[in-house]
Amino acid sequence: MEQPRESNSTPLTTLGFLERAALAYGDCPSIVYNDSTYTWSQTNRRSLQLASSLSSVGIARGRVVSVVAPNIPATYELHFAVPMCGAILNTINIRLDARTVSTILRHSESKLVFVDHYYVPLVLEAIALLSSNGTEIPLLVLINDDEPSPSSTVDDNSNFIDTYENMVNKGDPGFKWIRPESEWDPMVLNYTSGTTSSPKGVVHCHRGIFITTVSSLVDWSVPHHPVFLWTLPMFHANGWCYTWGMAAVGGTNVCLRKFDGTIIYNLIKRHHVTHICGAPVVLNMVVSSTSLTNQPLEKPVQFLASGAPVPAPLLLRAESLGFRVTHCYGLTETAGYIVSCASKPQWDSLHAPDRARLKARQGVRTIGVMDMDVVDPERETNAEKDGSSLGEIVVKGGQLMLGYLKDPTATASCMRRDGWFYTGDAGVVHPDGYLEIKDRSKDVIISGGENISSAEVESVLYSNPAVKEAAVVARPDEFWGETPCAFVCLKDEYGEKPTEKEMIEYCRAKLPHYMAPKTVLFKEELPRTSTGKIKKFVLREIAKALS
Incomplete structure (x- = not known):
């Protein structure tokens, strides 16, 4: 049999999606933010310039670069620019307190932090905690867009080496981005939230991110040129990998700093939004908007919901207003979602409560997951597929993390020798094979x-x-x-x-x-x-x- 050759073994990476988007969709809109619009050619050039500037200040292959910012154009560009210089991207939850941010910066050994102007006080407080512990202080870069800044400024703080736009402008647009030596090279570092007082650093490689991105696009049937509204935080598992996915299909990323139901509705109407992701609270927010109550959506909008199941009344109300809701399930350790409710056409003929009950289940595994089961951990046997026999959800597949940073014990406890990843979540499998989460064993x-x-x-x-x-x-x-x-x-x-x-x-x-x-x-x-x-x-x- 023939063996793999160099020509057919190029490492998989989503970074090439941006280069392709600049060629295939160069004049099409890539990012819309307030009154500004960028094209894919511009986003590609800006990302290359930023990657060039990062390399020039000493950010080398394997270094960690952190981002503390909301869903603004800079955050989107950094998803390409940071790994393009060979570094590892670490997006930090902006809702965390200074103590937790400090813990993440110390544990990740972050060398540089991009800080949105609104979150400067948070990061400076975290930096002060690092200083008190004798930890090396990362360099800081200020992201200052057209939004009004809070009273706290960076003034003479020596940790700030530049502003975001200066780094973009000073960079070389002809920069040759650094390809991974292996598709197993680390690409992103995401920290778990809520599972422990010491969040674990989840390391994902280029290969895993590539598989998750393509799987998510196929599973949600995302077409070419969608209009994606960023209500899902990009710091949550990198926006379930739709950050890179939108480049693959030439989509338009509608960014926004903060939102409520009315803002979401107005943006849907103004930009003809086709796709939205988020927790059920976001769906409830827009469904409860008086604007939407008075004027339902002109065209259907796809909504991908994760987290707690969407309550049946909310699901029915959302569908009546024009949303097409899909429920999914994933973890930080899987880079995005790994289960979704693959709705069947015959469900549409069911009574509304029965249809809502079926669609509220998490569903079946995505194509990026090779195997999934529910096991009884005490008996070490597969749980019965009867919709009531409870067990722990286990998975295998290319979407899984490399492991927890600097924590081989925690890695070994969930990625065991039997080849399964143990999620720690409990669920049941119904007779039709659909998974439903019943409890989270980690409380x-x-x-x-x-x-x-x-x-x-x-x-x-x-x-x-x-x-x-x-x-x-x-x-x-x-x-x-x-x-x-x-x-x-x-x-x-x-x-x-x-x-x-x-x-x-x-x-x-x-x-x-x-x-x-x-x-x-x-x-x-x-x-x-x-x-x-x-x-x-x-x-x-x-x-x-x-x-």
């Missing part, structure tokens, strides 16, 4: 698309001198999907008892605000099993009844 609360670790919130509650015991579970919320609900037992000897508001404020002072409990219930004691474990399933039922 993660998904609020507005953000993962919240119940253990981390509990540790903050326990730091309060008045607290004897605490447990945090998810409370269903019509807007956010879920919010943290805390059950607290106070110490008998403690004099002045704190109020619910005071406990919430206590947590907000020590956590990112979205992680703080929205509800605090005081109890004499918490329900326990015979072995002393807190019965969180009982607490979840109480929290559910509140809603």
Whole structure:
């Protein structure tokens, strides 16, 4: 048999999508932001210039470059420019607090951070924490667009070496971007959120990102020249790889710094948006918009939802207004989504509640996943496909991460010798083969698309001198999907008892605000099993009844 040759073994990478887009769709719009529009030729040139400037300041192959910015053109361009100079892209959640940002910068050994002007105070506070620990301080580059800046400025801060636009303008448009030596070379570093107080760094290679991107385009049936509205944060698994995917199909990226239901509706109408991704809270936000209530969509808009399942009433309401909703499931460790609800044409003839029930399931594996199952971890056998036998979801395929940065123990615990990746999520398989997630074994609360670790919130509650015991579970919320609900037992000897508001404020002072409990219930004691474990399933039922 013939063997692989150099000519047919070029490393897979999504970076070539941009070069192709400049040739095939050069004059077509690539990015729209406020009143500015870029073409694919311009985006390619700007990304090459930025990659050139990064190389000139010493950012070499394998170095980590971080980004703290919302969904603006610079964030999109950096998804190409950073790996084009051989570096590893690390997009940081802008909703995190300074302590967590500092932890990420230290653990990743980031050499340079692109900072949106609005988040300068956050990054400078994180840098100050790095300095106090004696950690090497990364260089900073200011992203300053046409939005009004907050009162805090960079002024004479020596850590800032330049501005974003200066680096673009100074770069060489003829820069030969650095191709990976191997498709297994690291390309991005994303940190988990909500699973632990010390977020894990998930490393993805060029090959995995390529497979995820192509798989996502095929699974969602994305056509040429879609108009993609960026309500999904690009820092969430790199926008499920649609950052690179839009270049592959010559799409238009409609960027926005912040949004609400009315803004989303107006952008859909103004730019003829065809595709949107996001958590159910985003869908609820736009569906609840008075603009949409008075004037439904002129043309159908595809909406890909992930996180908590889309409630049936919201799904039906969204479809009645012109949205075509697809539910999916993925993890940071899979670079994007790996399961989606492949709707069947015959479902359209079903009664609305039955149709919503079927479409609320997560569905079947995407083409980037070679195998998937639900296993009983105690019996080490496959769970019955009866829609009720619970087990842990396991997968195999090219979308999986290389591993956790500097954490071989955690990597080995989920990527085991039997060849499966153990997600830690529990689900059932229905007789028709469709997967439905039932629980998250790590007790993660998904609020507005953000993962919240119940253990981390509990540790903050326990730091309060008045607290004897605490447990945090998810409370269903019509807007956010879920919010943290805390059950607290106070110490008998403690004099002045704190109020619910005071406990919430206590947590907000020590956590990112979205992680703080929205509800605090005081109890004499918490329900326990015979072995002393807190019965969180009982607490979840109480929290559910509140809603």
